[in-house]
Amino acid sequence: MMIGLACIAAAAAGAAAQARPAPAAPLDEQQVRARADALLAQMTPDEKAAQIVTQFNMGIPGQEKAIDESVAKGIGSFLFVTDPKETNRLQRITVERSRLHIPLLFGFDVIHGWSTIFPVPIGQAASWDPAMIERNQAIAAAEARSAGIHWAFAPMVDIARDPRWGRIVEGAGEDPYLGSAVAAAQVRGFQGPRIGAPGHIIAGPKHFAGYGAALGGRDYDEVNLSDSELWNVYLPPFKAAVDAGAGNIMAAYMGLNGIPAAGNRWLLTDVLRKQWGFQGWVVSDANGVQSLQTHGFATDQADAAARAIGAGLDMEMAFAGPAFAKLPAAVAAGKVDQAQVDAAVRKVLEAKIRMGLFENPYVDEAGAAQLQRNPAHLEAARIAAERSAVLLRNEGALLPLDRAKLRSVAVIGGLADSPRDSNGPWVFKPTQPVLQSILQGIRTKLGNRTEVKYAPGVIIPKRVNASMIDSMNADLRRPEPKDDDSGIAEAVAAARSADVAVVVVGEPQGMIGEMASRSTFDLPGRQQDLLDAVVATGKPVVVLLLNGRPLDLKGTKAQAILDLWYPGSSGGDAAANLLFGDAVPGGKLPFTWVRNAAQVPLIYAHLTSHDAGHADTRYSNESNAPVYPFGYGLSYSTFAFSNLRLDRPQVAPGGAVTVSVDLRNTGARTADEVAQLYIHQRSGTAARPVRELEGFQRVTLKPGEVRTLTFKLGPQELRYWNAAVRDWVQDETTFDVAVGADSTVPFAGSFDVRRQ
Ligand code: GLC
Numbered sequence: 001m002m003i004g005l006a007c008i009a010a011a012a013a014g015a016a017a018q019a020r021p022a023p024a025a026p027l028d029e030q031q032v033r034a035r036a037d038a039l040l041a042q043m044t045p046d047e048k049a050a051q052i053v054t055q056f057n058m059g060i061p062g063q064e065k066a067i068d069e070s071v072a073k074g075i076g077s078f079l080f081v082t083d084p085k086e087t088n089r090l091q092r093i094t095v096e097r098s099r100l101h102i103p104l105l106f107g108f109d110v111i112h113g114w115s116t117i118f119p120v121p122i123g124q125a126a127s128w129d130p131a132m133i134e135r136n137q138a139i140a141a142a143e144a145r146s147a148g149i150h151w152a153f154a155p156m157v158d159i160a161r162d163p164r165w166g167r168i169v170e171g172a173g174e175d176p177y178l179g180s181a182v183a184a185a186q187v188r189g190f191q192g193p194r195i196g197a198p199g200h201i202i203a204g205p206k207h208f209a210g211y212g213a214a215l216g217g218r219d220y221d222e223v224n225l226s227d228s229e230l231w232n233v234y235l236p237p238f239k240a241a242v243d244a245g246a247g248n249i250m251a252a253y254m255g256l257n258g259i260p261a262a263g264n265r266w267l268l269t270d271v272l273r274k275q276w277g278f279q280g281w282v283v284s285d286a287n288g289v290q291s292l293q294t295h296g297f298a299t300d301q302a303d304a305a306a307r308a309i310g311a312g313l314d315m316e317m318a319f320a321g322p323a324f325a326k327l328p329a330a331v332a333a334g335k336v337d338q339a340q341v342d343a344a345v346r347k348v349l350e351a352k353i354r355m356g357l358f359e360n361p362y363v364d365e366a367g368a369a370q371l372q373r374n375p376a377h378l379e380a381a382r383i384a385a386e387r388s389a390v391l392l393r394n395e396g397a398l399l400p401l402d403r404a405k406l407r408s409v410a411v412i413g414g415l416a417d418s419p420r421d422s423n424g425p426w427v428f429k430p431t432q433p434v435l436q437s438i439l440q441g442i443r444t445k446l447g448n449r450t451e452v453k454y455a456p457g458v459i460i461p462k463r464v465n466a467s468m469i470d471s472m473n474a475d476l477r478r479p480e481p482k483d484d485d486s487g488i489a490e491a492v493a494a495a496r497s498a499d500v501a502v503v504v505v506g507e508p509q510g511m512i513g514e515m516a517s518r519s520t521f522d523l524p525g526r527q528q529d530l531l532d533a534v535v536a537t538g539k540p541v542v543v544l545l546l547n548g549r550p551l552d553l554k555g556t557k558a559q560a561i562l563d564l565w566y567p568g569s570s571g572g573d574a575a576a577n578l579l580f581g582d583a584v585p586g587g588k589l590p591f592t593w594v595r596n597a598a599q600v601p602l603i604y605a606h607l608t609s610h611d612a613g614h615a616d617t618r619y620s621n622e623s624n625a626p627v628y629p630f631g632y633g634l635s636y637s638t639f640a641f642s643n644l645r646l647d648r649p650q651v652a653p654g655g656a657v658t659v660s661v662d663l664r665n666t667g668a669r670t671a672d673e674v675a676q677l678y679i680h681q682r683s684g685t686a687a688r689p690v691r692e693l694e695g696f697q698r699v700t701l702k703p704g705e706v707r708t709l710t711f712k713l714g715p716q717e718l719r720y721w722n723a724a725v726r727d728w729v730q731d732e733t734t735f736d737v738a739v740g741a742d743s744t745v746p747f748a749g750s751f752d753v754r755r756q
Pocket of ligand 1: 080109206216285286
């Protein structure tokens with residue numbers, strides 16, 4: 001006999017707030033649907049409208065009464081509630097006092113950690129290690145779940161080919177193949193084997209779709225993409241996330257080819273549901289429904305609500321005053337079909353049922369604190385920071401530094417002593433993030449054997465336009481040297497008196513991320529003057545970068561450059577291990593390191609187009625070759641690829657070839673290499689890029705070790721969406737093949753695709 005959900009919830013209400021056994025076995029889809037429909041049948045129009053709203057709750061003083069009243073009325077979910085005491089308190093009000101006792105869903109931006117902070121997503125993408133990324137997001141999910149969070153507004157899977165766009169830091173860079181692998185890994189990490197798995201949370205890939213192509217790299221600006229770019233570049237990571245079972249999708253803010261994403265039926269229904277079979281629910285971005293009016297798309301808020309629901313958007317994320325509150329009137333006026341509202345409500349109820357919230361609505365508050373300070377999590381964060389680092393330059397094998405021979409090290413730059421910046425954007429004080437600076441890590445490593453002199457040098461400017469999110473994101477602490485040359489003189493003196501100078505420069509975390517696009521890649525403030533002055537001393541200089549986009553270091557002559565990204569809670573320890581050789585960098589760039597902002601966009605997978613024999617000097621005044629190519633990264637060892645071969649010279653459309661290559665560690669240290677497989681379609685019914693990534697493997701090899709790596713190239717890798725026929729095609733043609741250490745590797749093999 002089916003016990004109604006309301007009865008279960010009421011029983012849970014009566015029971016103490018203790019962990020209750022989840023259903024013996026996960027419900028099958030039929031049972032989930034039946035339970036949701038049984039509840040739906042009891043709901044009033046207002047209760048339905050409230051259920052499909054997720055409302056900001058920033059704990060702003062004075063809002064408590066309104067929040068509690070909305071909870072008692074049965075609002076569906078909140079975001080930005082992070083204290084398990086508060087999630088339990090609000091949950092108890094809902095479960096005990098709302099008419100149908102439907103538990104709340106709590107969502108949050110769990111982007112790269114909760115209290116254990118991992119490197120920013122662009123940094124983890126630079127590890128080219130999806131298995132590690134999956135493990136890290138599973139840890140983030142466990143910590144967030146312990147605080148009462150059920151749903152992450154992540155992963156951000158927007159392809160970014162314009163580094164002026166600040167949110168490049170939140171994604172996996174410019175390439176759809178790498179981006180798809182990272183997207184699927186994050187969904188698996190967040191959700192575990194199924195939605196509702198203990199210690200896991202629902203993944204909400206975002207921002208659907210095309211947000212990374214904002215005009216001029218200006219965040220929130222319009223996006224105009226060809227169908228070919230959409231299908232071949234910007235949609236694949238979302239498809240990978242949906243195929244990995246993502247339970248939620250967040251619609252983007254901006255207009256896509258003139259149609260706002262939150263009201264774009266082609267995107268939210270035709271593609272996402274009809275073509276891809278997405279079964280979860282779609283949420284707007286913050287105030288994304290209300291803003292349909294400011295887009296000049298909806299006439300008023302009732303129209304905004306109607307157009308969003310009609311396009312297939314299921315839930316509104318709103319600061320306050322949700323447009324969806326107008327849905328009952330819109331239904332009554334015949335402007336919205338009740339069935340469309342019911343379909344949206346049903347998906348949200350199904351998510352809550354799958355998560356077991358009716359049986360187990362509360363969290364163990366003591367357990368949350370303990371789990372969030374698990375040393376194993378910090379160890380994982382350190383490993384992630386080490387594997388994400390990219391060695392860009394190492395002249396004279398300056399790195400790793402031999403600490404046995406070092407009397408003193410000068411650590412220079414305010415970012416070295418700023419744990420908040422080390423954690424990067426999308427880290428909020430209420431989740432009590434673990435903090436560690438680069439300087440702390442170096443001091444801990446060197447102990448009292450080597451003198452560490454620190455000089456902040458120059459002031460690090462703050463973000464230009466603080467946002468509401470900044471209020472929760474406030475920089476905890478940052479050194480404030482005098483804003484004159486005395487700081488530089490002090491830094492120069494420290495360098496002169498040391499054996500080596502480690503200069504930490506980059507962008508403060510407030511200058512990257514949302515609402516943080518920049519029209520220049522110069523080092524903010526006077527960091528370049530500081531770096532140049534230290535290099536001018538003639539001392540060996542190692543540059544450590546904190547960044548999320550390519551930076552223009554003005555051709556610095558520093559001997560070594562190591563990109564740490566924003567390395568997270570164990571970034572100091574990781575930096576020290578990398579500097580002194582207890583860890584070996586093996587990361588590779590997930591984007592093309594363009595020379596300067598004026599050359600954007602510059603991508604590796606471009607078309608030859610018309611080639612008058614000067615592909616990398618299209619500008620008359622400077623080369624347009626990148627500073628570092630996509631997929632680039634050095635090591636403390638060396639590697640050699642050889643003997644590329646294919647198992648057959650020809651394959652019929654739909655068939656597959658196997659590519660093999662031998663990889664040898666030709667250096668003296670055990671180290672990692674990322675073998676990258678690129679293809680080039682020589683001709684066909686459309687022109688294709690000069691090369692495209694279609695496979696990669698990160699491997700660890702001992703000195704002298706040789707390993708044969710194999711890759712499969714089948715229809716999934718060889719097909720593309722063709723603008724002429726407006727569908728996926730596989731041409732009969734010849735493909736060039738290369739496997740190597742970055743996107744400049746020469747082609748070394750080929751095969752034909754021919755009907756027999
Ligand atoms: C922001 C972002 C989105 C985030 C949401 C909630 O404006 O665009 O990525 O998840 O609001 O913080």
